[in-house]
Amino acid sequence: MTLIRRRRQDAPDGSAPEGVAGRAGVDRRTKDLVKRLEGGEIAVIDHEDIDRVAADGLVERSVAAVVNAAPSITGRYPNQGPLRILAAGIPLVDDFGPGLLDRLHEGDDLRLVGGALWRDDELLGSGTVRDRTEVEAAMERARASIGAELERFAENTLEYIRREARITFEPLQLPPLATEIRGRHALVVVRGHDYRSDLLALRPYIREYRPVLIGVDGGADALREIGLRPDIVIGDFDSVALDTLSTATDLVHHVHPDGRAPGREQLLEWGVDYEEFVAEGTSEDVAMLLAWEAGASLIVAVGTHATMVEFLDKGRKGMSSTFLTRLRLGPVLVDAKGVHRLYEGRVRRFDVVLLVVAALVTIIVVAIVSRPIQTIVDALRVTIEDLWFSITR
Numbered sequence: 256m257t258l259i260r261r262r263r264q265d266a267p268d269g270s271a272p273e274g275v276a277g278r279a280g281v282d283r284r285t286k287d288l289v290k291r292l293e294g295g296e297i298a299v300i301d302h303e304d305i306d307r308v309a310a311d312g313l314v315e316r317s318v319a320a321v322v323n324a325a326p327s328i329t330g331r332y333p334n335q336g337p338l339r340i341l342a343a344g345i346p347l348v349d350d351f352g353p354g355l356l357d358r359l360h361e362g363d364d365l366r367l368v369g370g371a372l373w374r375d376d377e378l379l380g381s382g383t384v385r386d387r388t389e390v391e392a393a394m395e396r397a398r399a400s401i402g403a404e405l406e407r408f409a410e411n412t413l414e415y416i417r418r419e420a421r422i423t424f425e426p427l428q429l430p431p432l433a434t435e436i437r438g439r440h441a442l443v444v445v446r447g448h449d450y451r452s453d454l455l456a457l458r459p460y461i462r463e464y465r466p467v468l469i470g471v472d473g474g475a476d477a478l479r480e481i482g483l484r485p486d487i488v489i490g491d492f493d494s495v496a497l498d499t500l501s502t503a504t505d506l507v508h509h510v511h512p513d514g515r516a517p518g519r520e521q522l523l524e525w526g527v528d529y530e531e532f533v534a535e536g537t538s539e540d541v542a543m544l545l546a547w548e549a550g551a552s553l554i555v556a557v558g559t560h561a562t563m564v565e566f567l568d569k570g571r572k573g574m575s576s577t578f579l580t581r582l583r584l585g586p587v588l589v590d591a592k593g594v595h596r597l598y599e600g601r602v603r604r605f606d607v608v609l610l611v612v613a614a615l616v617t618i619i620v621v622a623i624v625s626r627p628i629q630t631i632v633d634a635l636r637v638t639i640e641d642l643w644f645s646i647t648r
Contacts, residue, residue, distance in 0.1 A: 305336030
């Protein structure tokens with residue numbers, strides 16, 4: 256890979272410098288592309304309204320630039336993705352048009368000069384160079400007009416209730432599980448917003464309560480990243496590493512009531528043993544419903560969608576089911592950030608016992624090595640011996 260006067264200080268606002276060159280990483284699904292990107296590559300995507308999770312993945316891969324066939328921010332709502340890319344000093348050029356990815360192949364040598372994308376001497380197209388000032392202004396406009404988007408979300412939710420409410424609230428048939436859930440806490444992990452920092456903050460809680468660890472697709476990998484083994488992996492298995500599956504006790508494939516079962520071919524190809532769980536909604540909804548139906552006393556959600564912007568980031572009508580799932584679970588479901596804040600500063604019984612034992616050990620050691628204390632102990636011993644001798648004489 257060759258860089259052409261690519262310096263972060265040349266573009267402090269994140270706009271494109273004079274030129275960036277690198278191999279192309281191409282995929283219409285950003286989350287799939289992030290898995291295989293290497294540092295210094297130019298990410299070519301088709302992602303309208305880049306969400307925060309996708310942006311963080313691109314930043315973590317240290318891409319040289321992001322080329323987006325679609326508008327990175329349409330103004331529907333204040334999506335955080337473009338701003339996070341630009342804040343990392345990565346050039347963002349978008350709105351090339353839907354045909355861009357059809358003209359590119361993985362590994363093509365590309366040059367990005369301003370808003371123009373070149374392959375050798377061939378001009379592939381021109382896009383809009385995004386900078387922080389312009390994106391921040393677009394976000395402000397989106398905040399002012401978000402009411403229309405919320406209205407559409409409400410309409411979708413009402414339509415979903417009209418069609419699917421009976422299915423959503425009727426009892427579910429649980430698959431056979433080797434993991435015992437009833438009466439225990441369950442930690443449901445989705446590789447979403449702040450999942451890594453939330454998991455690290457919850458380490459004391461996990462050590463004390465030993466919750467059932469449920470990884471939703473890539474959430475199982477997230478658990479392994481911090482040294483934990485998932486008890487259950489659930490989802491359509493489109494973003495979880497194969498070696499993670501062997502560490503879990505139960506594999507549960509999410510199947511929709513209408514028979515749709517995305518990811519079944521992948522599981523059959525891997526040749527792993529799994530159970531099916533038929534339920535409507537997204538995989539994170541189904542993971543929570545599984546824990547709830549199995550009798551979990553508390554469900555702690557990590558990386559799941561909690562705010563309206565996060566719901567809109569998901570960008571599909573299916574998020575209406577997530578809203579209804581939260582209504583169904585009620586007070587049993589809590590967000591990881593709330594648990595962490597409640598847990599901060601709490602002194603565990605084990606810590607108190609450990610402190611007392613440490614203090615006793617310290618006193619004993621001091622008594623053994625301290626000459627003044629030894630003299631006092633010897634004097635007490637002699638006094639007791641003399642007293643005993645006088646009594647028994």
